[in-house]
Amino acid sequence: MGNSKSGALSKEILEDLKMNTRYSEEELCKWYESFKKQCPDGKITRPDFEKIYANFFPNSDPKTYARHVFRSFDTNDDGTLDFREYIIALHLTSSGKTSLKLEWAFSLFDVDRNGEVSKVEVLEIITAIFKMIPPEEQKNLPDDENSPQKRTDKLWAYFKKREHDKIAEGEFIQGVMMNDEIMKLIQYDPKK
Numbered sequence: 170m171g172n173s174k175s176g177a178l179s180k181e182i183l184e185d186l187k188m189n190t191r192y193s194e195e196e197l198c199k200w201y202e203s204f205k206k207q208c209p210d211g212k213i214t215r216p217d218f219e220k221i222y223a224n225f226f227p228n229s230d231p232k233t234y235a236r237h238v239f240r241s242f243d244t245n246d247d248g249t250l251d252f253r254e255y256i257i258a259l260h261l262t263s264s265g266k267t268s269l270k271l272e273w274a275f276s277l278f279d280v281d282r283n284g285e286v287s288k289v290e291v292l293e294i295i296t297a298i299f300k301m302i303p304p305e306e307q308k309n310l311p312d313d314e315n316s317p318q319k320r321t322d323k324l325w326a327y328f329k330k331r332e333h334d335k336i337a338e339g340e341f342i343q344g345v346m347m348n349d350e351i352m353k354l355i356q357y358d359p360k361k
């Protein structure tokens with residue numbers, strides 16, 4: 170408990186992160202220093218997080234997506250991201266390893282955290298992703314991908330699911346990994 174005031178990274182969290190991410194002790198301590206500088210109270214709030222996203226997407230509306238991403242990172246569901254959650258997020262999203270990224274993507278799509286993804290959940294996330302695409306770019310999308318509903322239908326059809334079926338995590342990761350087109354549907358990389 171005393172750790173929160175002294176500003177040091179607790180041994181317990183350090184060991185946990187060393188075991189569960191690819192980062193070394195040295196790297197983690199460095200991350201922690203800069204995290205503390207930016208968030209002196211040791212927590213990132215949802216509005217802070219949404220602001221970061223807004224800076225990256227000045228020509229579209231990333232707010233809903235940011236809210237879902239925040240939820241997927243806030244694993245203890247307390248409304249803030251602490252250092253541990255922040256590092257795990259970084260580890261999952263920036264590793265370059267597709268299976269890790271898709272593991273995270275699954276948690277993003279599993280809005281109610283029940284371990285499976287429904288079509289309603291897919292539509293919810295794809296709608297949020299769609300809002301990040303600037304209107305100019307939306308005009309140039311292929312005919313079967315130019316609305317959230319069409320994109321959701323396409324993904325659902327690819328997984329050969331009926332309306333009320335569900336997708337499990339392993340099935341999701343494997344399916345998306347095998348198809349680049351589906352991979353593109355579940356994310357948005359802004360053109361630089």
Ligand SMILES: [Ca+2]
Nearest residue numbers: 243247249250
């Ligand atoms: Ca949290």
Ligand SMILES: [Ca+2]
Nearest residue numbers: 279281283285
């Ligand atoms: Ca679910």
